[in-house]
Amino acid sequence: MFVIAKRMALAQCDRSFRPHTANTDMMSDLAEMRKVLVLYTGGTIGMQKNHNGVYAPVPEVFASKVKTCQELHDYELARIYSIRDHELITKALHCNKVITYQIQEYQPLLASSNMTAKEWITIAETIEKNYHDFDGFVILQGTDTMAYTSSVLSFMFKNLNKPIILTGSQIPIFETPSDAKNNFLYSLVFASCSDIPEVCVFFANRLLRGNRVKKVHNSQIIAFETPNYHILAETGLHVKMYRNFMLPKMERGMLSVFTNLCTRVGILHIFPTLSRTQLLSFLEPTLEGVVLITYGVGNIPSDRQDLIDVLRNAVGRGVTVVNVTQCLRGSVAVLYETGHRMEEIGIIPCYDITVEAAYTKLMVICGMEKKSEERAELMKQVMRGEMTIQPY
Numbered sequence: 001m002f003v004i005a006k007r008m009a010l011a012q013c014d015r016s017f018r019p020h021t022a023n024t025d026m027m028s029d030l031a032e033m034r035k036v037l038v039l040y041t042g043g044t045i046g047m048q049k050n051h052n053g054v055y056a057p058v059p060e061v062f063a064s065k066v067k068t069c070q071e072l073h074d075y076e077l078a079r080i081y082s083i084r085d086h087e088l089i090t091k092a093l094h095c096n097k098v099i100t101y102q103i104q105e106y107q108p109l110l111a112s113s114n115m116t117a118k119e120w121i122t123i124a125e126t127i128e129k130n131y132h133d134f135d136g137f138v139i140l141q142g143t144d145t146m147a148y149t150s151s152v153l154s155f156m157f158k159n160l161n162k163p164i165i166l167t168g169s170q171i172p173i174f175e176t177p178s179d180a181k182n183n184f185l186y187s188l189v190f191a192s193c194s195d196i197p198e199v200c201v202f203f204a205n206r207l208l209r210g211n212r213v214k215k216v217h218n219s220q221i222i223a224f225e226t227p228n229y230h231i232l233a234e235t236g237l238h239v240k241m242y243r244n245f246m247l248p249k250m251e252r253g254m255l256s257v258f259t260n261l262c263t264r265v266g267i268l269h270i271f272p273t274l275s276r277t278q279l280l281s282f283l284e285p286t287l288e289g290v291v292l293i294t295y296g297v298g299n300i301p302s303d304r305q306d307l308i309d310v311l312r313n314a315v316g317r318g319v320t321v322v323n324v325t326q327c328l329r330g331s332v333a334v335l336y337e338t339g340h341r342m343e344e345i346g347i348i349p350c351y352d353i354t355v356e357a358a359y360t361k362l363m364v365i366c367g368m369e370k371k372s373e374e375r376a377e378l379m380k381q382v383m384r385g386e387m388t389i390q391p392y
Contacts, residue, residue: 033081034092034192036101037134039123042109043142045169045180055172057109063088065173066103071185090185092193099192101138112142112149112168117261117363120149124156127164128257136163136191140184143168143215143223146201150210152261152360154199154384159253164199165191166210170221179204179221186235194241197249198384200232207233209245211357211386214328227329228352228388247385262366265289267359269326276306283310289320289362289375291355298323298332298339298349308341315346318372320365322348322379324358331390348379353387361386 040046046062047055066088067073073088077098083089089100104126110119127137141149150166157164167187173180187202199210204222212226230245268282268290283290292311294300300307315321323332323342331352334340343349350358365378382389 032097034097034099034136035134036099036136036138036188036191037127037130038101038103038138038140038188039126040103040105040109041112041115041119041123041139041141042106043112043140043168044171045140045142045167045173045184046109047172048174057111059107059109060105062105062173063103066184069173069181071181072188090188092189095193097193099188101188101192110142112145115141115145115149117152117263120152120156121259121261123149124153124257124259127157128255131162131255134162136165136194138184138187138191139164139166141166141168143170143203147213147215147224147354147356148360150199150201150213151354151357151386152363154209154211154357154386155361155364156258156261157199158256158258159250160199160255161197161250163191163194163196164210165202165207166200167202170219170223189239190233194233195249196232196246198247205235206231207235209385211360211384212354214354214356216328228331228354229385258364258368260367261363262288263363265291265359265362265366267291267293267355269293270295270300272301274307276310279307279310283314283319285317287314287319289322289366290314291322291324291358291362292347293324293326293355294332294342295326295338297330297335298325298342299336300338300342302336302338302341308345311342311347312345315372320348320362320372320375320379321346322350322358322362324350324353324355331388333390346376348376350379351387351389357386 040062042057048058050056072090074090077089083100087100087102089098092099146166165187167183169180169183171178183203190207201208201210201213201224203224208226208231209229212229213224215223216225217223230242232246233241264286266287325332332349334343365375369375
């Protein structure tokens with residue numbers, strides 16, 4: 001557990017958001033200061049090679065490195081604005097603002113493959129504790145489980161009215177070249193100068209909805225996509241904001257954070273030789289929810305009555321089973337007899353949701369509700385823009 005130590009139809013664009021650097025003497029002393037809290041959990045962005053020649057997290061060096069990057073910390077602005085030693089500052093001339101931020105480094109720093117529900121809860125609680133003191137939040141973590149973190153946080157926060165931006169890098173900030181500085185800088189800009197009321201991932205010049213992302217490459221710079229949803233923004237000479245794809249800002253309601261995550265949830269990939277014994281073993285009595293990853297538009301073998309009976313019995317004893325396609329793009333739909341059999345026995349179609357979003361949504365809902373009927377109804381609803389309900 002962490003301890004805090006220190007492509008759809010073309011959208012209309014808002015092109016007025018234009019971050020770029022400028023000389024300090026061009027900055028007005030009266031420029032508004034925006035505050036961002038950065039939670040550094042680990043990941044490639046701050047790793048260095050160890051004595052074995054492999055990358056590993058190194059504590060208490062990341063913030064010092066960031067201070068040496070002119071794009072990320074401006075010493076002249078630090079003098080003008082009299083910021084404290086533990087703060088950093090950079091410019092956002094496009095909106096005549098400066099960004100001051102603090103980096104809270106977690107202990108231990110983790111490779112993201114070691115992230116669990118405990119770390120997600122710690123992150124959410126840290127943001128809740130500091131919610132009224134900052135304009136936005138940036139979470140630095142490894143890319144392997146970033147889609148899980150961004151998805152679960154989107155469901156844990158209700159009535160969110162400030163940006164929470166997750167980012168990392170494929171190449172550490174200590175190396176040249178690296179994608180780390182660009183990803184970090186623009187994450188700070190979106191967290192401080194935008195009014196996007198949702199959890200997002202910024203990576204490789206694109207802002208993506210957090211519960212729609214998937215990691216699609218393990219080494220290329222463009223590591224994330226939202227296969228079934230439009231991007232929210234993209235950066236370049238100008239920043240284009242696709243506002244009609246963003247969640248509306250909440251006008252009423254105080255922020256609430258749900259941290260009672262149910263870990264008795266699993267993911268099962270359907271495969272041709274799946275046996276009744278294997279399925280029974282997976283659907284053990286303590287399991288409360290299952291993401292079933294099925295063929296095509298949501299199919300399983302219709303002639304395997306043994307598998308259908310096991311699934312029917314699981315639903316009957318209260319296990320919430322949801323149906324998600326194995327395909328990168330497309331939606332679950334009842335177009336074939338095999339899919340119809342699934343819906344008949346009470347398995348819930350989740351349309352174009354990602355596996356990561358379905359799994360984390362199920363964790364939240366199973367922690368929130370005890371009755372299987374109520375869980376099923378909530379899984380059918382769009383909570384944070386995570387899926388598009390499509391008529392069959």
